[in-house]
Amino acid sequence: MASGGPPGGSARPRRSLGRRLAVVVLVLVVLGLPPWWTLFAAGADWPFPVLLVGTVVLAAWLVSFPFLMVAGHGPRRADRAARVADTGLGVIWVLFTWSVLGGLVDLVLIGFGAGGAGRARIVAVAVAAVSAGLLAWGHYEAMRVPRVKRLEVRLPRLGQGLDGTRVVVLADTHYGPIDRADWSARVAEAVNALDADVVVHAGDIADGTPVQRREQSAPLGTVRSRLAKVYVTGNHEYGGEAQGWLDRMADLGWEPLHNRHVVVERGGDALVLAGVDDVTAESSGLAGHRANLLDALAGTDPDRPVLLVAHQPKFVPQAAAAGIDLQISGHTHGGQIWPFNFLVRLDQPVVHGLSRHGERTQLYTSRGTGFWGPPFRVFAPSEITLLTLRAGGSSPAA
Incomplete structure (x- = not known):
């Protein structure tokens, strides 16, 4: 037997x-x-x-x-x-x-x-x-449209031609069980009013599949920028068809940075916009999905400044080791409901704001544009972030 x-x-x-x-x-x-x-x-x-x-x-x-x-x-x-x-x-x-x-x-x-x-x-x-x-x-x-948080970030390697570059950051929109299609449209209008050169979505677009959240994500297609609109996966994409979201964002006119980069230029100077999959991607079992900074930077000029988009702040040690100039992340929601921020801090090096890691690397962690799960934000306001990149000098940690 x-x-x-x-x-x-x-x-x-x-x-x-x-x-x-x-x-x-x-x-x-x-x-x-x-x-x-x-x-x-x-x-x-x-x-x-x-x-x-x-x-x-x-x-x-x-x-x-x-x-x-x-x-x-x-x-x-x-x-x-x-x-x-x-x-x-x-x-x-x-x-x-x-x-x-x-x-x-x-x-x-x-x-x-x-x-x-x-x-x-x-x-x-x-x-x-x-x-x-x-x-x-x-x-x-x-439930309100986030207020705009404005911050200047100095990148010593940034060329003068790109001084004043306006980078608008969205993160953690988390389109989900509560229909927020109207909210999404108003967020897109707020972004367009900022006259961005680059728009970044740092992941966690939605809880659900692209088909489920089609109407809520549609306004992202109306977002405008002069140089680029880039996106990386967050951990929630790996519970709701990550490859489908990469395809959906491409259809909406965004550049998915699936372990790859693009280069933007102005005034004779260049900036590398690189992105990696979320750190949970490898455990998802999806072929070709994992956080791979080597692939993201392959073929880049080592003398050019790099803005890296990585969903979770905890990726910053790898960014610092690679000499990245600025990492943009989300994921933490600033804690979302106090005092959950103290628990978030046990898992992430930063909960929100600008911080320095090593000699060159700075990290900006967004509190997020939407919310996950409970429709509440207590002492952790949502944000649309406007980062103005400045050439030369150094940014104090904030």
Whole structure:
């Protein structure tokens, strides 16, 4: 009789799935417990119906969230489920953050001898009010057209003919379950008003396939520039047909920098615009997709300055080792919902802004133009970035 595989082989995937499920449940309980305790159970002595309703609502979120996430972001890609799951995730994160802070305030008040249900109720109401206010403001911040952030960047190797080159940066538009076709059109209008020489999209165009997000991405075809419009893949493209997005952007008139470069010239001087696939590309299994800086720079004149587009800031060590003049990245969203920026910092060298790495290389990290998942931005405003390149000198880290 033929062997069915090594003993216990079929049990390993089940054990692995069980461990992942246990981790998910643990994370959800950790996120849900502080809001439940601070808002309803920490000595506030609410009437029983209030306690019951609050407990049922939080428990319903805990039970339904994994199913909604799988339905919304799994193979089915059900946008309605994704909208509910993403919004719930943002709400619970804000409630978790401010419930923890409220709990700390409660402990301080207890230390000062302020006791009783009155104190606990005041803390609960304050946490609920602050959370509601931040969620309302954060939703407005996420859905509005980003403000323009303007910055001069000095590149010592940049020729005088290219002094004053205007580079407009988009990143992390994340067209997704919420239909933002009108928002996309207004972003394109804002970019065109900046009279760009070069427009860069630093990846994470969308959550979904080019067919799903066709209407939302269509306004990118109206973006104008004098010299070039360039694009690189982000990690989210590798969950939604990365090659399809490269083709879609080419159809919209953008130059996909799929481990390659283009050269722009003005006034007798040249600038290399190079781009690499996202650092997650190789693990995606797609043939020909991986971050390959050698290929991106192949055939370039080593004396010419290089602007490299790489989705994640963590690529900057390779850029610095290659003597890149300026790397442009996104990915971090500036944390998107405070205090998530501190967790982002554990994975990335920079959360946002201009920074220096080594003797020559500078990195500009955009907070992103859109948002991922939860339709909120709290203390992490979105941006359309206008970088004006200046010849000579050096840029202070910002």
